[in-house]
Amino acid sequence: MSRKWNEDDGPERVQRDGKRLSRQARSLLKQARRPSFHCLRCGSEVPTEASHTRHRNHCPICLWSRHVDGSIGDRKSTCLVSMEPLGLTIKRDGGELMIVHRCTGCRKIGKNRVAGDDNAASIAALLESSAALDEHTTAELEAEGIELCRDRDLVEERLWGRGGTS
Ligand SMILES: [Zn+2]
Ligand SMILES: [Zn+2]
Incomplete structure (x- = not known):
């Protein structure tokens, strides 16, 4: 027997009311x-x-x-424009794989840890495109103390080698 959602049920009611907003x-409510x-x-x-x-x-x-942080995790930046992924780097302490981004607005460079559900094909494509970065950008990264990792085997090991199968 199938039960139809009743509009007076709790969650549905919230949604119905929400339609007037x-x-x-x-x-904003959804984000909260x-x-x-x-x-x-x-998107x-x-x-x-x-x-x-x-x-x-x-x-x-x-x-x-997106440029949301002033410093890591604080969500205090007022810039809020998109940040382009430039390449990958390996954190010196801990060896974690990080994505290097540069803000398309203020050009601030940031690093963000690769997450477990990041698209592997996108990471592979980023690795390839980072090999073609211009000298100016590479120098900009070096000035920030960031050395890009272009070693595919190493990246794969960091991505999928955790705990390993062996
Ligand atoms: Zn996206
Ligand atoms: Zn910015």
């Missing part, structure tokens, strides 16, 4: 319930809590980020 108010943000690049809704990271600020599909 503006689109913006609804999206679940920590997430909207990918400015591909995916990105939960900020994912496996292996508590401070994800990049999209697992296209890997683009």
